[in-house]
Amino acid sequence: MKSVVLAIESSCDETAAAVLLGDRVLSNVVAGQDVHARYGGVVPELASRAHQGNIVPVVSEALRLSGMTLPDIDVVACTAGPGLMGALLVGTSFAKSLALALGKTLIGVNHMQGHILAHFIRAGEDQPVPSFPFLCLTVSGGHTQLVLVKGPLAMQVIGETLDDAAGEAFDKAAKLLGLPYPGGPQVDRLADLGEDSRFKFTQPKVPGLDFSFSGLKTSLLYQVKALERLQPNARTVHLNDICASYRKAVVDYLLAVTTRAMHQTGVRTLALAGGVSANRLLRAQLQEIAGREGWKLFIPPLAYCTDNAAMIGMAAAFLHESGISHGMDLKPMARMEY
Ligand code: KG4
Numbered sequence: 001m002k003s004v005v006l007a008i009e010s011s012c013d014e015t016a017a018a019v020l021l022g023d024r025v026l027s028n029v030v031a032g033q034d035v036h037a038r039y040g041g042v043v044p045e046l047a048s049r050a051h052q053g054n055i056v057p058v059v060s061e062a063l064r065l066s067g068m069t070l071p072d073i074d075v076v077a078c079t080a081g082p083g084l085m086g087a088l089l090v091g092t093s094f095a096k097s098l099a100l101a102l103g104k105t106l107i108g109v110n111h112m113q114g115h116i117l118a119h120f121i122r123a124g125e126d127q128p129v130p131s132f133p134f135l136c137l138t139v140s141g142g143h144t145q146l147v148l149v150k151g152p153l154a155m156q157v158i159g160e161t162l163d164d165a166a167g168e169a170f171d172k173a174a175k176l177l178g179l180p181y182p183g184g185p186q187v188d189r190l191a192d193l194g195e196d197s198r199f200k201f202t203q204p205k206v207p208g209l210d211f212s213f214s215g216l217k218t219s220l221l222y223q224v225k226a227l228e229r230l231q232p233n234a235r236t237v238h239l240n241d242i243c244a245s246y247r248k249a250v251v252d253y254l255l256a257v258t259t260r261a262m263h264q265t266g267v268r269t270l271a272l273a274g275g276v277s278a279n280r281l282l283r284a285q286l287q288e289i290a291g292r293e294g295w296k297l298f299i300p301p302l303a304y305c306t307d308n309a310a311m312i313g314m315a316a317a318f319l320h321e322s323g324i325s326h327g328m329d330l331k332p333m334a335r336m337e338y
């Protein structure tokens with residue numbers, strides 16, 4: 001019997017709820033939080049308050065759209081970490097109360113594991129899913145990781161960023177260029193209109209399979225300042241070319257480290273996860289490399305790449321299958337290992 005999972009995600013600035021029947025998504029509701037835009041980044045206290053306001057309507061809507069009622073639910077799942085403590089507290093407290101009141105199984109999920117297991121959500125029988133082992137490049141606003149996935153619950157981080165995440169590298173560049181938050185999609189859009197060889201960025205040099213993005217951002221700042229000494233409105237005049245050159249630098253760098261990791265591990269399947277998966281150049285370049293190298297490439301639909309609760313439900317289904325559940329002492333964790 002496939003279990004029905006009601007999942008809640010509240011680790012950052014999206015309040016999300018989803019209902020799954022096995023690996024099928026019956027509903028997937030996400031409420032964003034516009035309140036952060038005017039601060040140019042997520043304000044943790046405002047995120048917690050928005051989650052409190054959103055959680056009841058979002059969960060109700062997910063239930064309504066799924067056609068399920070509370071008694072139909074087998075498992076109540078929530079993101080236990082990593083994330084903003086106040087934001088996680090809203091989701092975990094809500095899930096715990098619901099599971100307790102209904103007498104249902106409670107499962108706390110690692111958000112990063114959720115991003116990876118989103119690849120196993122199926123829209124139909126014939127939809128292929130990655131086979132183990134595979135490598136997952138997770139690129140979001142908070143994380144950049146290369147994870148060797150040996151099984152649904154056997155994951156090993158073999159590389160990660162030592163400073164900014166890939167999404168942060170885009171967001172900080174966008175802020176410097178005067179573009180609204182979150183800037184990743186804006187940089188991507190303007191980059192399509194620009195010339196990517198106009199400005200040069202040296203690739204960061206980090207040993208092993210780790211990443212560092214802070215140097216690229218600093219290099220952008222210095223280049224913009226140098227341009228402005230010659231031409232005060234350079235930032236605006238060269239905006240598209242700057243975006244194109246910077247996007248190329250970030251994507252080339254992500255691909256170089258990922259390719260090294262694929263060669264080192266000998267794995268032939270690559271999966272992409274996290275909000276930066278939306279980047280058009282990254283997707284196109286990955287398709288090209290995968291074709292050349294003969295890798296199988298998996299990129300989930302965008303709705304399952306950015307933060308969502310369906311991925312948390314999918315991870316919970318795997319945990320449930322393995323007999324893992326949590327008690328009322330489940331604690332949210334700002335940092336959480338695999
Ligand atoms: O996974 P996600 O929705 O939330 C986090 O867990 O962080 O990722 C959001 C990040 C933001 O930094 C956003 O700027 C970036 O993904 N992003 C993009 C694009 N779309 C979203 N970065 C570059 N190009 C895009 N098209």
Ligand code: ZN
Pocket residue numbers: 111115140274306307
């Ligand atoms: Zn995320």
